[in-house]
Amino acid sequence: MKKICFYFQVHQPYRLRTYRFFDIGKKHDYFDDYANRKILIKVAEKCYLPTNQLLLELIQKHQGKFKVCFSITGTLLDQIESYYPEVLKSFQRLAATGCVEFLAETYSHSLSALRPEKEFESQVALHTKKIKELFGYEPTIFRDTELIYSDLIGERVFKMGYKGMLTEGAKHVLGWKSPNYLYYNTLEPKLKLLLKNFRLSDDIAFRFSQKSWGDWPLTTEKFVSWLNLIGPQDEIVNLFMDYETFGEHQWAETGIFDFMRALPDRIFSNSNFEFVTPSQAVEQLQPVAGMSTPFPISWADEERDLTAWLGNDLQDDAFAALYSLKPMIDQCKDPQILKDWLYLQTSDHFYYMCTKFFSDGDVHMYFNHYSSPYEAYINYMNVLADFKVRLEKAVGEQALRAETKPKKKSVAKKKAAAKPKKKAAAKKPAAKPK
Amino acid sequence: MKVLMFGWEFPPHISGGLGTACFGLTKGMAFNNMEVIFVVPKAFGDEDQRAVRIVSADQQTINLFDTQFQEYWKHLTYLEVSSLLVPYMSPEEFRRLTDASEHDYTDIKESVFAEKFTFTGAYGPDLFKEVSRYALVATKIAKEYTHDIIHAHDWLTFPAGVAAKHASGKPLFVHVHATEFDRSGENINPQVFEIERQGMLFADRVIAVSNRTRQVIIDKYGIAPEKVVTLHNAVTMGVTHTERYANPLDDKIVTFLGRITFQKGPEYFVEAAKKVLDVDPNVRFVMAGTGDMWQRMVEMVAKLRIGHKFHFAGFLNGAEVKKMFDMSSVYVMPSVSEPFGISPLEAMQSNVPVIISRQSGVSEVLNHAIKVDFWDIDAMADAIYALLHYQGISKMFARMGHEEVENLKWDNVAFKLKDIYQAVLDGRS
Known part of the structure; x- marks a missing residue:
């Protein structure tokens, strides 16, 4: 069958x-x-x-x-x-x-x-x-x-x-x-x-x-x-x-x-x-x-390639700007920021920036709430700018906390034990003193 | 001395430099005890079928000028003419604007200087017909209101000024804020050019907003040099006691504010931005305004991969402009061709150091500003970087610039204008 x-x-x-x-x-x-x-x-x-x-x-x-x-x-x-x-x-x-x-x-x-x-x-x-x-x-x-x-x-x-x-x-x-x-x-x-x-x-x-x-x-x-x-x-x-x-x-x-x-x-x-x-x-x-598919394909548009999301300058600039934040994201623990990070990656945002209106314009306009790809790009980049500022601040504050925390612990340790082992404190700052 | 003035816009709806200049000038004239009959075109909409209406002070929605404003109104008769004319409009744009609506019109002779107009009260089908229709209304006004002087601002009202002169025989002053060469480069619209030239020829004096504009009028329009005088613009004193809007970002902001058109040189700003960002990534660039080159600028920014540091703010209203200046560390006006350019003066009022192109009229009156050629993006980037990083110069510019601008008063401009009027009146008698 x-x-x-x-x-x-x-x-x-x-x-x-x-x-x-x-x-x-x-x-x-x-x-x-x-x-x-x-x-x-x-x-x-x-x-x-x-x-x-x-x-x-x-x-x-x-x-x-x-x-x-x-x-x-x-x-x-x-x-x-x-x-x-x-x-x-x-x-x-x-x-x-x-x-x-x-x-x-x-x-x-x-x-x-x-x-x-x-x-x-x-x-x-x-x-x-x-x-x-x-x-x-x-x-x-x-x-x-x-x-x-x-x-x-x-x-x-x-x-x-x-x-x-x-x-x-x-x-x-x-x-x-x-x-x-x-x-x-x-x-x-x-x-x-x-x-x-x-x-x-x-x-x-x-x-x-x-x-x-x-x-x-x-x-x-x-x-x-x-x-x-x-x-x-x-x-x-x-x-x-x-x-x-x-x-x-x-x-x-x-x-x-x-x-x-x-x-x-x-x-x-x-x-x-x-x-x-x-x-x-x-x-x-x-x-x-x-x-054998050396170059990515998709189900979109006549070309069945990635050009609905990537390829024009608006899309490529936005895409590169988004993923340039990845190293900082890896350090970030703020749940709201991580959630926004996921939602900002949604492919639709790049779809709105597509400029090939001729062959598949109907489909593109149907899914788009912006009046032009330029507006989609400007809006996205504004959001990304704020997101980056927030991310930098969050990661910076985290680093600051990480720096100050072990010091406090070592001070507490000092009070508890007369001579704390500095090596151990430096290696495992979060470990409880025995 | 009573002046019949064909001007543009009136608070609270001002869309650009021309309206700002007209408003400032008439206020200065009131201060110098001149009477003004101020005529502006305005789309009345369907509810109002009259061609002209007088607007009294209590019909105005502004109160920010309080007592000073009351004084001003005493010297002013304010007439609105039902018309679709708006400043900066090209014939193509006018067609786009009016295409959708219907027009009933009786055929008018091609030349806008033709005397036989049939006045229907309806808007004209194209910009030139609308300009002619406006001139016809001007004839009526010139016969009804006594005056000693006729003063017209920019080409769309030149035919009105000429028509008024025909009607009353009083001396005509045409005020050139921008020529067709400024708006369109070398690809001028010959019809517009001809209207400008005719207006200048008919006028008793041509008033240019800068020496460079005066030179254009002499060289390209063939007007006798002794008939052309320069009268620089000034700036309306802003309300200074409002709170400064703080920049919430760590990055400093460099701003371009104006119509995004060929004349304003937006692409040089983008290129300079790229150069600065290559060296110092902690800067943000903002382009505020709209215009026919907007899309190209967005593409260019994306292509240069600086979109994460370059923002488009769209058209800003008065309060937002103030906010934008408050947030800015540097203001750049890279105009390719700018007869005057009031916006740098407004930036300086907000204590923002400015970079202006040598191809602007305002560079003739400013000392405490960095002047570069519009095409010299290296010099522009250099100046931006310097103003962002070297406290000495930026602080000095902000302070000295503010002082300098404080002395550019419309009251003084109007005083000079009075002299120009008087010279012509004396010459006639």
């Missing part, structure tokens, strides 16, 4: 408020709570809650034969915890069915995989911890932000102990090869790769309601007939998309929910496909070849 794998990306960023130059050094609230809350509630009601309910019904109806997979970012989990706990509960109900898999990723949907620092690894650990806490689930498969992937990223992911990874079936990497097989990382062949079938995925995610599209309207008959058209040897069709496709990008009025409700039945009756989750696919299938 051929396999079909549904994967949904669930993410919302913490959007920045308009942060003026005059706020630098004075105000440290960077995020637009009002907008973030409003957008989350809107998307929850249009998409998360009804789609979760639909998936739950489908899972119950098909008694374990219908399966899906999510990657939920830490920023979204934080938002639903504080703005709309009901959404969290509905995801937890799905997790309890056992037919839902959760993937690992960076906590804040960041681009840290593109940086050499250990920030990537520590963010992945944070995210895994959060998933375990909320869903009692330990992810074994990894998906990087926006399906970003390269040989080197794959290697790092494998070293963290993951068995498989999701990425784009990018034409310029695959060439004549089909995305409908399992592949492996060329540096670490034990890391399996699941590739997005972008044509069939985008038929649902982008073209579903496009009346100018020759195949509009999309019905389950049509879609399953296309599934049946894939090569006779092909093994798996990976349908990867934004979760917001359901109800938010494609409104309920387009019939997207009815399509999804009817699709499993149609697949079971008209094709020889079965649903799998990524970890099942990785266990059950044999990889057919390595996929």
Whole structure:
């Protein structure tokens, strides 16, 4: 039997408020709570809650034969915890069915995989911890932000102990090869790769309601007939998309929910496909070849590369300025600063600075609350300037405390014992005197 | 002596140097016992169909000038003309502004100096028609209000001044705050140039805000030197007792404040910033203002990778400008071509040392400022660094500069202007 794998990306960023130059050094609230809350509630009601309910019904109806997979970012989990706990509960109900898999990723949907620092690894650990806490689930498969992937990223992911990874079936990497097989990382062949079938995925995610599209309207008959058209040897069709496709990008009025409700039945009756989750696919299938990807790819835009987030001067300057703070961050212990640090890394901030409006402008404008990339850049850099001032101060104060603390202890020691061993005091300042 | 003046803007809505200068000058004239009929264009909106309205003191929303202001109003008749004209507007911008709205207009002869205007009361469809329409209203005003002198500020009101002269026969003074060459470099709009030239030819005297502007008027507009006089601007005395807004940052701040356009030389400021930051990273640069080169400047800052130390503050209102100056350690005006430039004087009032380009008119009246060529970014960076690091010079500049500015009073400027008027009146009689 051929396999079909549904994967949904669930993410919302913490959007920045308009942060003026005059706020630098004075105000440290960077995020637009009002907008973030409003957008989350809107998307929850249009998409998360009804789609979760639909998936739950489908899972119950098909008694374990219908399966899906999510990657939920830490920023979204934080938002639903504080703005709309009901959404969290509905995801937890799905997790309890056992037919839902959760993937690992960076906590804040960041681009840290593109940086050499250990920030990537520590963010992945944070995210895994959060998933375990909320869903009692330990992810074994990894998906990087926006399906970003390269040989080197794959290697790092494998070293963290993951068995498989999701990425784009990018034409310029695959060439004549089909995305409908399992592949492996060329540096670490034990890391399996699941590739997005972008044509069939985008038929649902982008073209579903496009009346100018020759195949509009999309019905389950049509879609399953296309599934049946894939090569006779092909093994798996990976349908990867934004979760917001359901109800938010494609409104309920387009019939997207009815399509999804009817699709499993149609697949079971008209094709020889079965649903799998990524970890099942990785266990059950044999990889057919390595996929060499020296340069990072992603699922974004026509180019399937990183140019939605990085590459123009605005983005590169902001990105470099952000990660220049990493050495100081490693010394910082202030929980609020560390939280802001995570949220400031979210890839969306760089997406807003993108200047290639021509081929994918529609998609970019849809997700953007700034009126121009220039404003996005100015605002971000103002915030970063204040963040740096705060960070420097916090680290400086910490260092000062660290300097004064042992002295006090040694004084106390002196009083307790007549002759303290100076060496021991210097080596282990925090150790209690025996 | 009663002056019919075609001016610009009025507190509390002042968008730039031209409005500031007009306001300061009329106050100085009131101080010197001159009567002024001050006419300004203003978009009335739909609710008000009159072409001209008289605004009395109690209709004004300002009270910061209290008793002094009351005295000023006694000498002033303030007329607002329903018009979409705003200072610094190019024909292209005007089209953009008015494109959306509808206009009913009867065809007017091409030349703005044509005498046959059909006045409909509606706004003109393009800037030149609007300028003509404004001139027509001027004719009406000149016939209604008695006056001895006509005084017009910058090209958009020159046709109004000329029309008023036709109507009343009184001597005309055109005041040049900026020429088309300042605004557009060598790529001038010939229509604008022609309006400026005609205004200057018709005028009894051309008043230039600096010697360099006077020279431009003589060289490029071909006006007889004896007809062109220089009258430097001054600065309105600010309220000095307000609390200084402290810079909350450890880094010192270097500021550029003005329209982000070719004329103001913003790119030289960015390049100098890069040079300073290479040597001393503990400085922040701020570019406040808006303009057609804004996007290019943002790109340039990002390209030079100095975005973490270079901030764009957008357009600042009066109170914010004061705040910005208070926070600044150095103010830079790198203008490529600046007929005068009042903003450095305002910075100096706030005790901020200034660096100004030699290509600015204000450099003719200031001693306690560092003067560099606008293109000499090395000298500019050097001066910024020096003012940031060498206490001796920065303190001296702040103190001496403040004193120097205190002596540049509009009262004195108006006194000189009175002499210029009188010379022409004496010559006629």
